[in-house]
Amino acid sequence: MLARELAAEYPTIRGDTNALEAARLLESQRLPGLVVVADDGKPLTVLPAYHVARFVVPVYIREDPALARVVDEAHADHLFDFLASKRVNDLLVADRSESLVVQADETMIEIAELMERERSPLVAVVDEHGLLLGAVTLFELLGAALPVS
């Protein structure tokens, strides 16, 4: 089974979308990640859901995780407020660009290999012009591949 057959419609967001809106989309639909598209609709990258957690952790805690222990709880509870001042572009991991976008003729096993290697339960699928055909989640991959019980 090829990527084009596995690809299903999936919500997309643009890089200039408010980060808070993106987080709400993720949470309300329990999405495994976000597909970020350019103005022309071509997918730029995929942001696995756990990376959203990255941006609620202040830089000084990322440099010294032991500090997470002593951060004021009330501060932590309101930390997500700061997302309102950010855009999706600010959340993107610089080195991940395009690595989670696959071609229509890639096989199921190539997608599985990519998911494992890049630790992402989500990839975007494009046609030969780079236009978005849809996305494949690990759930669709398993659903298509698991033997019928």
Added chain:
Amino acid sequence: MLARELAAEYPTIRGDTNALEAARLLESQRLPGLVVVADDGKPLTVLPAYHVARFVVPVYIREDPALARVVDEAHADHLFDFLASKRVNDLLVADRSESLVVQADETMIEIAELMERERSPLVAVVDEHGLLLGAVTLFELLGAALPVS
């Protein structure tokens, strides 16, 4: 907000569960990961969903990802059959043990930091005796933390 307040009931599986059954559980409930418990109910570890993809990729492809391109498609389509011969224990990543299990008094920010560092949208929460209180997904974390719109 502390881990004990965020922890919600979550399906658990045992290490000796058939891996195919575990994959079906993951897929049918669209879970972000699996909480693996010992015979006494204490959580051993958490397996993020994308790691299930890891075990449908043959070893020789993991060593040379370029080979994924040339693997016979029919073979790939039936690859998941092999899960039926495995148990969850066979799927566990050796170095991950217990790293995704948090104490009841850990803060939301500690959980977010752990999720980002370990690239997991799921952690298990235990009491002082190591007994499972529940699990926290990224969705619950966001749901609790996002400002009410």
